[in-house]
Amino acid sequence: MINRRDVIVGAGAAALSTAGVPALAQGWPDKPLHVYIGFAAGSGADILCRWFTSKMQEISGQTVVMENRPGAVGSIAINVAAKSKPDGTNILFTGNTLIAGGRHLLKDFSVDYRKDLDCVCGLVETPFVLVVGTKSKANSAKELLDLLKSKPQNRYGYTNPAAMVAGFALKAYAGVQAEAVSYRTTADAVGDLESATLDYMIMDGTYAAGQLKAGRLRILGATMEQRINVLPDVPTMQEQGIPDFFFSPWWAVWLPKGSPQEANAKLGELVQRICKMPETVKFLGDMVAMPVIGDAEYVLSKLDADKARWDKLAAAAGLTPQ
Template identity: 35%
Template sequence: MTSRRLALLGLAAATLAAMPLATLAQGYPDKPLRIMVGASPGGGTDILARLLAEKFAADFKQSVVVENRPGASNTIAAEVTARAAADGTTLLLATNTGQAIAPHLLKLKFDPLKDLQPVGLVAVMPNVLVVPATSPYKTVKDLVGAMGSGDLKYASSGIGSTQHIAGEAFALATNGKATHVPYKGSSQAHVDVISGEVTMMFDSTSSAMGQIRAGKFRPLAVTAERRAAELPDVPTLAEQGIRNADVQTWYGLYVTAGTPKASVDKLVAELGRVLKLPDVQARIKGLGGEVGTISLEQFSEMNRSEFDRYGKLVRDANIKAEGS
């Protein structure tokens, strides 16, 4: 090889090395994407992830696959994302379960605040207290009256999930007792709720609405400041005299920390565009939720403040992971 050609190759390599990450990321995404989900198929997180995947695939002209990695309070999927290449091809649709609660209960091998880059808030869903349609409990008052026996069980999608926290907050607020039965996802818990194996469940409206509409769940209350638009006849806990038990589920999109800013900016813009689509808004509202409308800066601040808020709640209520 001639010295001139070597010099040209060296110049090209030097130019590429000096090129800013923003320039290198202009072609993003140039390969398939995956959205990690820390819950089983069929639950609220999975439903929203597949909705985003469909829209992203059409706009980015790339395949977008949803990968379910349930378990460990949604943190398995989060760890996969945290350890992935920082090229923007591995996304995470997370909830406050994995981002704000589990880190205070489990020993994680990653830092959710440092190793995951927020992209945007997707939706906020109230949790709804449900019992089987065949349950003898018709109202929250009926349920509270039976909790003194200590024989009742409540299901959740996992230790440290918002459903778990909601159940503990409810027990504290009512001075009642109920045994926590964790599952690897809402859809698995639904089977035992419907059969009556467990007494009740606090579930996000996004995953519970299907069973409510099918007549398999009886909703008794929503854990929010106001009634859910899709459940106008279901009162809030506060309306029924129970305070300090409002726990909602929020869903946020994240990418591996260190992903080039230009790629993150593209994701932020794409998520914002998708969340304004009428069919997407109708789908989220149909799940009983509210569409995320805050900026990236506001969501980043929320990500930190929610981490701190739930940490205090876990400590104040002395909530611990089973076996700890």
């Protein structure tokens, strides 16, 4: 399993606000910035990342363009960013799951996070939740497992590596047959959840919270170690008798290998400043997320630990790169 990482949230004394905060010193960035993410416009990840890019533009005074490159469970954006010009203007926001476990999921995933990218700093953590459509007979994780066991075949959806593995892990835990169905975006899967064509899905809480309010989905459990602040009535998987089930992906900031050290240092300063702002902490909390405070060394040590867990998980699950 992917255990929930230690996250140090810098809200409080260290918090800063854009109001009255001086722009960065002269130098980087001296031209427009391009931020690549592997998710479609309008997705939960896109909304979260656009908060950071808007603040980056506000503080730096430089144009920041979001480059959405969805597809291949996020690997297209990683490959594009890794191969882009290392001049300090091409930036990658991506999650730990694909960076650490991509080679177990995709045959053509060749990016090595230590050889092909320069790590900058942490960014955000996005808790996952277990969801079903409102037509489902399940009103809890326990009821869903019983329902799955009563059927000869089931289906679960996913749009990214973490959700795919999380869905597989739940299937393995329940000891049931379930077919994995890939979707380009989470929005594409909602209709199938509503019609009960899909039996369940594990997705980011940011998107699920909005669909819950719209009456389209039912949230059965949180996959963090504790309940999510903005979803206090949703019990954790552990509280429902499903121990050691932790899936809470986190994101970091990267540059192509060989990017200028000045760009790396100032970008890290800029992003971590934004992470510590009270308005960022509040915005992310409302979006069922939280800022991640940590420099490159911290992020790389966490990724190395995640990679080791992925190797064990892949072996146990018999994962075959697709």
